[in-house]
Amino acid sequence: MENVGYFAPSDVGQALELLAEQGSKATVLAGGTDLVPAINYYSLWPENLIFIGALGLDYIKEEGGKLLIGSGATWTQILEDPLVAEKAPALAQAARQGGSVATRNAGTVGGNLANASPAADLTVILLALEAEVLLKSSAGKRTVALKDFFTGPGETVMNDDELLMEVQIPLPAGSAAFQKLGRRKAMTLSVVNAGVKLNLDGDTCSGACIALGAMAPTPLRCSAAEEMLVGKKLDAALIAECAAAAVAAGSPIDDQRASAWYRTKAGTAIVARALAQAAGIGG
Ligand SMILES: Cc1cc2nc3c(=O)[nH]c(=O)nc-3n(C[C@H](O)[C@H](O)[C@H](O)COP(=O)(O)OP(=O)(O)OC[C@H]3O[C@@H](n4cnc5c(N)ncnc54)[C@H](O)[C@@H]3O)c2cc1C
Structure with missing residues (x-):
């Protein structure tokens, strides 16, 4: 990489001034674990890097x-x-x-x-x-x-x-769970992942949030599936039905990590597992 400007502001004010001056010519650099591979492998060519690791934002x-x-x-x-x-x-x-x-x-x-x-x-x-x-x-x-x-x-x-x-x-952050499926156990991006948060009143659900990753162009909130749980007692049958509805909100694609078919099947299992875990009924 040649002719790239590098700035390492020491406070937030300086960083914001640099961003205001440079606009689209500036690229923020934090840990670099996404950005540096993008530069190395995908020919991304930033004009100016603004390193933000010295701004005290690690609290x-x-x-x-x-x-x-x-x-x-x-x-x-x-x-x-x-x-x-x-x-x-x-x-x-x-x-x-x-x-x-x-x-x-x-x-x-x-x-x-x-x-x-x-x-x-x-x-x-x-x-x-x-x-x-x-x-x-x-x-x-x-x-x-x-x-x-x-x-x-x-x-x-x-x-x-x-x-x-x-x-x-x-806060409070309810009863939440995260599940991830990759092509192997470690050092791998998710083929599909899911996060769920349940508010539970005894064994009855009073509120639910279900999020899915790698199933659409953006990470997804599955509101129709969330509504299926509210006011109900959670059991395996309802969880299975809800997981299928959550995945139906996606539009998975075939890519190098998995086919859309596989993502749909695996996503349903992953959401069901996360819901069961958050509800404390195994999984
Ligand atoms: C080997 C490897 C394994 C990985 N495994 C996983 C994994 O299992 N799961 C997963 O989710 N990710 C994974 N990643 C991706 C990566 O590590 C994470 O996404 C990480 O959190 C990126 O943070 P960073 O500080 O390195 O971001 P950077 O690479 O510094 O920046 C990423 C992007 O965000 C912008 N940016 C960064 N901070 C800010 C900010 N504060 N304000 C505005 N813009 C900003 C940058 O300009 C850039 O466009 C992996 C990466 C590698 C190389």
């Missing part, structure tokens, strides 16, 4: 009834953090299953979201947890629900001058 804290995770928090931080373990254990469960020690040490939650892969693992459980993202530019800030964040593969509602600052998870 995890509870505030105002929310779990706040700075966009620079790594997968390792998330899977080791006691607050995440207590308040949103399914997120830690997802972080534990991603990549390798090296990618988990470098890769960030902000990068996983901003990269907007339909198969991203942290993304799908955060979608189920009804997370929002805080976006900032030099002109101001806004909060966007993750369900409205993704617009296509690699595409989000973020403007060129915006930085993803923080992920906000409303």
Whole structure:
């Protein structure tokens, strides 16, 4: 890579000024675990890289009834953090299953979201947890629900001058679970993944969120399937019916990792497993 500008601002204000000045000529660099392979293998040629690893965005804290995770928090931080373990254990469960020690040490939650892969693992459980993202530019800030964040593969509602600052998870985070199926057990992108969150009143479901990855051009919330559970006692038959409805909301494709047929079959099993786990009825 030649003739690439490299900037390493030391505070958020400087970073936002650089983004405002450079607009589409700037590419944000966090852990680099998505971006660097894209540069190496797919001939992506950024004009200017803005490294955001020195902005202090690697915090995890509870505030105002929310779990706040700075966009620079790594997968390792998330899977080791006691607050995440207590308040949103399914997120830690997802972080534990991603990549390798090296990618988990470098890769960030902000990068996983901003990269907007339909198969991203942290993304799908955060979608189920009804997370929002805080976006900032030099002109101001806004909060966007993750369900409205993704617009296509690699595409989000973020403007060129915006930085993803923080992920906000409303608490309590219900009873949640994450399931992933890859082509092997480790170091693999998901063929299909699912995150679910259930609010349970005894054994009756009072609220449900179901998110699916790698089944559509964007990570998906399955609202029709969610509605099937509300006000009902969860059992194996209802879970199977709901999992089939969740997958029916997708539009899977054949690609190098799996066929659409396989994704549909496996996705149904993965959603059913996640629902059973969250409901505490085995799976
Ligand atoms: C070997 C390997 C295995 C992997 N395994 C998995 C896996 O199992 N599951 C999975 O989901 N992913 C996996 N990944 C993908 C990757 O590790 C994650 O998506 C990671 O979270 C990306 O974060 P990053 O900090 O490295 O992002 P970067 O590569 O630095 O950035 C990714 C994109 O997001 C943008 N960006 C980053 N941060 C911000 C921000 N704060 N604001 C605005 N834009 C931003 C960048 O400009 C770039 O376009 C794997 C990658 C590799 C190389």
